[in-house]
Structure formats: C-alpha cells, structure tokens
Amino acid sequence: MGENVQVGPMPFMDTTLSIAISDFRFSSAKLRMDNGPEFTSVHIAGWAETHGVELEFIKPGKPMQNGYIERFNRTYREEVLDMYIFNNINEVRGITENWLPDYNEVRPHYSLGDLPPTEYAMQY
Numbered sequence: 001m002g003e004n005v006q007v008g009p010m011p012f013m014d015t016t017l018s019i020a021i022s023d024f025r026f027s028s029a030k031l032r033m034d035n036g037p038e039f040t041s042v043h044i045a046g047w048a049e050t051h052g053v054e055l056e057f058i059k060p061g062k063p064m065q066n067g068y069i070e071r072f073n074r075t076y077r078e079e080v081l082d083m084y085i086f087n088n089i090n091e092v093r094g095i096t097e098n099w100l101p102d103y104n105e106v107r108p109h110y111s112l113g114d115l116p117p118t119e120y121a122m123q124y
Contacts, residue, residue, distance in 0.1 A: 030054040032066055068111070075103070 031048070035057050048055050058065035080099050086092050105118045112120040 030056050032056045032058060034058055034066060035060055
C-alpha cells in the first residue's frame with residue numbers, strides 16, 4: 001500500500017517474469033492463477049503470448065483450484081505479514097528474504113512427503 005502503481009508500458013515486466021520463472025525451473029507451457037488484477041493485466045498477457053505460455057485462470061470463488069499457492073499465501077501471511085509491524089516495503093522485502101530460505105530449504109512440507117522443497121526437487 002502507498003506505492004504508486006505504474007499504468008502503461010512496463011519494460012521491466014518481461015525481464016522480471018523471465019528471471020522469476022527461470023529461478024523456479026519453469027518448464028510448463030501453462031500458468032494457473034487467480035483472477036486478481038495483477039494477473040489479468042495486458043502486461044502479463046503480452047508476456048505469456050511472447051513466451052508461448054497459456055494463462056489458465058481458476059474459477060472465481062474457487063481458491064482450491066490453485067491450492068498450492070493458496071497454502072503458501074496463508075503460511076506467508078501468518079508467519080511474516082501478521083508477525084511484524086512494517087514501516088515500509090523494504091522492511092517487508094528484507095524479512096521475506098530471510099524467511100524464504102527456511103521455507104524452501106529447511107521446513108518439511110506435508111504435500112511433498114514431509115521434505116523441504118529443495119530436497120524434493122533434487123529427487124525429481
């Protein structure tokens with residue numbers, strides 16, 4: 001909140017999405033997402049078209065059609081956003097950067113056979 005939202009061309013969008021996806025070893029031709037405004041923009045639609053990625057939107061009011069990310073969102077909200085009082089977005093980013101390695105490399109995930117995501121990824 002409080003940050004200005006840029007409307008119009010977003011030249012960083014292609015690079016930002018490409019980096020984020022390559023970091024997660026993206027190999028699918030389809031991305032499933034909710035109908036939030038951040039995912040229904042012409043910018044992400046243009047990126048998807050350029051990269052041959054189909055955007056698949058879940059049905060409104062059906063968050064379990066995207067259960068993995070909904071679970072992540074809940075955990076992130078409970079363990080980061082609800083635990084601190086932030087003065088600015090940089091504080092959120094800093095705490096998130098410290099929290100993510102624990103979430104991805106240490107903590108077991110029930111949905112992954114009680115393995116951390118990085119250990120699970122190495123097996124497959």
